Structures are given as structure tokens and as C-alpha cells.
Amino acid sequence: MVYHSNKAAVYFEMKDYEKCIECCDDAAKTAEGGPYDYVKLAKALARKANALLQLKKYDESVACYQKALLENQDHGIKMGLQKA
Numbered sequence: 001m002v003y004h005s006n007k008a009a010v011y012f013e014m015k016d017y018e019k020c021i022e023c024c025d026d027a028a029k030t031a032e033g034g035p036y037d038y039v040k041l042a043k044a045l046a047r048k049a050n051a052l053l054q055l056k057k058y059d060e061s062v063a064c065y066q067k068a069l070l071e072n073q074d075h076g077i078k079m080g081l082q083k084a
Contacts, residue, residue, distance in 0.1 A: 001030045005044040017051040024048035042072035046080055053084050
């Protein structure tokens with residue numbers, strides 16, 4: 001999950017938001033297989049939400065931020081949701 005999340009961060013910095021979203025989805029898929037770190041999943045979901053925000057997909061971004069908050073009530077995620 002960390003590999004895909006870090007790869008997504010690189011794509012985000014390159015402003016390739018579509019690739020960033022794909023990598024975040026890959027990170028989430030690895031969590032489906034069994035036990036996972038909910039903090040890392042929340043971070044990947046928040047990164048996806050931020051990429052969606054950059055693409056002006058506001059409804060999808062808010063939904064993704066809310067999903068991230070269900071995993072982990074992180075202050076940074078809450079602040080990102082306020083931007084959306």
C-alpha cells in the first residue's frame with residue numbers, strides 16, 4: 001500500500017492527477033485483501049480526494065474525503081475536506 005501511495009504522491013507533484021488517482025485506487029485495492037493499516041489507507045484516500053479536487057470533481061472529492069475520515073479522524077484530512 002505504501003508503494004502505491006508514494007507513487008501517487010510523485011504523480012500528484014507532477015500534476016498528473018489521473019495517474020495519481022489510479023495509484024491511490026491501487027493502494028486501496030491492496031487493503032481489500034486482508035488486514036491493513038487504516039492510517040495509510042486514509043492517507044491514500046485523502047491524496048485521491050485532493051487529486052479529484054484539483055480536477056474540479058468536487059462531489060467525488062468530498063465523498064473520498066469522507067471515506068478517508070471513516071478510516072482515520074486525522075486533522076489534515078478534515079482540513080482538506082474544508083477546502084473541497
